[in-house]
Amino acid sequence: MTETKPNRTKRRGRIFPEIQWTLEQRAQYEAESEAFYQRCKPIFDKVKAELIETHYNWYMSVEPDSGEYFIDKNLEVASLQCREKHPGKLHYAFRINETGACGRI
Template sequence: MTQVSQPRRSRILPPSAITPEELNHRREQSDMLAMQCRVVFNRLREQLIETHYNWFIAIDPDSENYLIDPTLIGLSQQIRHSYSDTDVKLTIFRLNDTGTCGRLWV
């Protein structure tokens, strides 16, 4: 009997070239952006939650401009239309009690 060998499966993509220091730096920037946007969100939520409950909101922390839409797809289209020529970082929340866009499993 002959044994049929199977090729060993490997990753499709090469390993990431990002250093741990760069990864930590990116996480810190992301956390800082989230904190800045959360402050603006908490201020806006009180005004908008009554008339736009469960709508999605995207916030630019630098200018404090925001976009709202009842669907995530609609909000994505608004973002592309409004910010197509700039490199801007926004955070998306949901206008509800927690601001969470998805389900949290505990």
């Protein structure tokens, strides 16, 4: 009796090959992302000290144009609250802790 091996197809290339940026496009995207972060960070820093005591490791979504923020234990819920109140606007998510980072490196 012989064993048969399954025929697997190999992945070829990237999933989204149309997102191939030039160095200039990549630099522009990173600059815009950093500028948006710098608009949201002061709002987070202003309320971080008082929220860190009561809502440690919760999530906070910030909409910088209005200065409003939404907090919840769940990241998706905080983001959804922000999107419902400000449809079509970008928001930035922070974690209410010492660094404000949402994940690990």
